[in-house]
Amino acid sequence: MQLLIHRGTKEIGGICVELMTGKSRIIVDLGIPLVSARKDQPFDSKVIEGKTVKQLLDLGVLPAVNGLYRGDAPCVDAVLISHSHLDHYGLLRYVHPDISIFISEGAREMIGVSDIFTPHRTGALNARIVGCGKKFKVAEFEITAFLVDHSAFDALAFLIEANGTRVFYSGDFRGHGRKSALFKKMVADPPRDIDCLLMEGSMIGRGEQIYKDEVAVERGIREVLESKSNIAFLFASSQNIDRLVSAYKACRKTGTTFVIDLYTAFILHRLGAKTKSLPQFNWPNVRVKFFKYHADKIAEAGHEKLLYLFNQQKIEMEEINRTKENVLMILRDNSLFPKVIAHIHPVGGATIIYSMWEGYLTDKFKGYCREKGISIKQIHTSGHAIPKDLTAFAKALNPRSLVPIHTFHSERYGELFDNVKLLEDEEPWEVPV
Ligand SMILES: [Zn+2]
Structure with missing residues (x-):
């Protein structure tokens, strides 16, 4: 050969x-x-x-x-x-x-x-x-x-x-x-x-990893959720299913609401048809935040029915803000982030659990968070x-x-x-x- x-x-x-x-x-x-x-x-x-x-x-x-x-x-x-x-x-x-x-x-x-x-x-x-x-x-x-x-x-x-x-x-x-x-x-x-x-x-x-495995990551997320006094954001790829499971488990153990977006809900729903152990939009502690961009994409792809389904667990920004001490919300460093934090009062004291490769974390974004009083905690394993x-x-x-x-x-x-x-x-x- x-x-x-x-x-x-x-x-x-x-x-x-x-x-x-x-x-x-x-x-x-x-x-x-x-x-x-x-x-x-x-x-x-x-x-x-x-x-x-x-x-x-x-x-x-x-x-x-x-x-x-x-x-x-x-x-x-x-x-x-x-x-x-x-x-x-x-x-x-x-x-x-x-x-x-x-x-x-x-x-x-x-x-x-x-x-x-x-x-x-x-x-x-x-x-x-x-x-x-x-x-x-x-x-x-x-x-x-x-x-x-x-x-x-x-x-x-x-x-x-x-x-x-x-x-x-x-x-x-x-x-x-x-x-x-x-x-x-x-x-x-x-x-x-x-x-x-x-x-x-x-x-x-x-170099050496600070969080040696996915179990350590779950523990790290849990510790943040236990000690926080304002909203926490999870910056992670929604295609990293292990990480979603870790975050979900940490939320369950701490009584935190895991707010996922439609993109994440859609992925978990598709994979959940075969793999029954994956958290779903209608599981305890999970709510779904609708963003227009994701809703449009789902509708364009001919899956409008899923929007009605996910709607059962929809959460609005008003409720997220009101219950922010008990929320872990999945987001990323894109144009949605400033729009979301504009609804959080006060946003100072919020935490980002940065759960992606550190190479994606830019100085510009770090500076932006510092200005807003948002702390970044890197919790990731390769x-x-x-x-x-x-x-x-x-x-x-x-x-x-x-x-x-x-x-x-x-x-x-x-x-x-x-x-x-x-x-x-x-x-x-x-x-x-
Ligand atoms: Zn790969």
Whole structure:
């Protein structure tokens, strides 16, 4: 089997891996880059808008994969998507519609939600839903998907076999989220005889985490809710389901009302149809704040009926202000935030629980909060495995070759793991067996 990492050997984001046998080709992940080609600044996703496949190929945004994109004669057998983060799926809209996309049900659902609420549109997917643990065939490849613990819902790793060669693609994963049991199970009973492990290393070279796991995050949120005397805001991605569960549990334990927006209510409702343990808009302690933007998006997508449903638990700003000592409200650093706090009297003494990657927290926003007397408490744990867990994972899978991917520090892999094989982007490599 031949392996070709189009992008991702020395960066986080923009992942695209190609696997080939004599007769078959598959692509694993097709993500938007997070950094510029020179890796010195954030990728400007606006450059994509309005461009043709040819222009995006020329710009190097689309990896050079022949037979993959619209307008080309399709000669790729399938695309596998590990999870619903843009840096893993964000270029799917350019894929030829005849090529099947293998994806988990939860990831397909989340991509559909992003299509409704965010400017990033993927459009209709030629999706084939992947069940975990069951082997499926694509041309000469045999593939097994494994559910993993990550901050994206229903994230997968893949074991990919062909002609006696076994490649394991970790995707993004961790051992400290709400699904840490999956990590422990994989380490205790790993797939055997792995010739090549492609393993993410997002946390290599980053500092220690203050909140070591999702349980610590839940405790941290609870402590804020217990000690606060004004409203608290939760700044978190509504697609980070583990985090929503942590916040909900903290609210339940402290008798706090968790005010979610329609976007969050919609996500939980969609996923709740399959996963019964996820908090819903009509569960105790949950209320829904309607914002026009979200309501319009839901209506445009043809789900008006849900607005009537969510209306049962609607909360207005007047009530939020009146009961503010007992409210945790989900929001983010966007144009809604100043509009909301204009209704909170006084707003001084309010707390923001900043529960996202600290890189998103700007000095401008910090200054704005300082002026308003709003304190910011960072309570977050990463979606990615810490080095200790990466080591345990690599040891357990014990691959003949370990290839770094999704990392800014591939040069450090050699110190941490055995059998490391460094590749460059676009360097073809025959996987030794
Ligand atoms: Zn991810």
